[in-house]
Amino acid sequence: MSLDSHIESVLWTPDQIAARVSELAAQICADHSPLSEPLVLVGVATGAFLFLADLARSLRLPVTVDFIRAESYGSGTVSNGSPRISSDLKLDVSGRHVVLVEDIVDSGSTIACLIAHLEAKGASSVSVCAFLDKPSRRKVHFQLLSKGKFYRGFECPDYFVVGYGMDFAELYRNLPYVGVLKPEHYK
Numbered sequence: 001m002s003l004d005s006h007i008e009s010v011l012w013t014p015d016q017i018a019a020r021v022s023e024l025a026a027q028i029c030a031d032h033s034p035l036s037e038p039l040v041l042v043g044v045a046t047g048a049f050l051f052l053a054d055l056a057r058s059l060r061l062p063v064t065v066d067f068i069r070a071e072s073y074g075s076g077t078v079s080n081g082s083p084r085i086s087s088d089l090k091l092d093v094s095g096r097h098v099v100l101v102e103d104i105v106d107s108g109s110t111i112a113c114l115i116a117h118l119e120a121k122g123a124s125s126v127s128v129c130a131f132l133d134k135p136s137r138r139k140v141h142f143q144l145l146s147k148g149k150f151y152r153g154f155e156c157p158d159y160f161v162v163g164y165g166m167d168f169a170e171l172y173r174n175l176p177y178v179g180v181l182k183p184e185h186y187k
Helices: 014-032 049-058 109-120
Strands: 007-012 039-045 063-071 084-087 097-105 125-133 150-155 178-181
Touching (some): 014 150, 039 109, 049 063, 063 109, 084 109, 097 109, 109 125
Parallel strands (some): 039 063, 039 097, 097 125, 125 150
C-alpha cells in the first residue's frame, strides 16, 4: 500500500517546509536572544514531533524540550472542542519563557487550554509556534501570555491534511510533505 496514492494534492513540499522552518527559527531567535535562561520548547504530542525536531535543530540559542499531550480529535477529523491534557510536562516552567510548538491550530480550543495550563504552572510568557494555522475554523480566540508571540508556518486552507507529523487514525505522519487526504480514506 502506497500512502502517496491516498493524497489528493500536495500543499507543501519538503523543501518549502524546510525553508519555512528556518525562517520561523530565525524569528524566534531574534525575539528571544537576550534571555538569561534557556527557552522552553513544549511540543504538543504527537502531531508536532517532526516540526519540533526540525525547529529545535534550527534554533541557535539554548533550549530545553518537553512534550505535553492534549487530546481533542480521537480518531476523527474534527476537534470535539473539549480538549483534555492526558500527559503533562516533566519540566518546571515556573518563571520561564515557553514556546508551545503545535502542528495545527484549528478551532483554538486546544491551544487556549494549553496556554491556561502553562499560565497556571507559572510560565512567565507563552508564545505559540504553529506549523499550520486554520483561522477559518477558529471558534476560540486565545490570548498569549505576557509578551508571547504567535508564529505561523503556513495558513492552511480548510482541507483535511496529513503528513509531516499530522495523521488520520495514526497513519500518514511519516510523509515528508503536507497533503490533502482523499475523502474516501477518512469518511
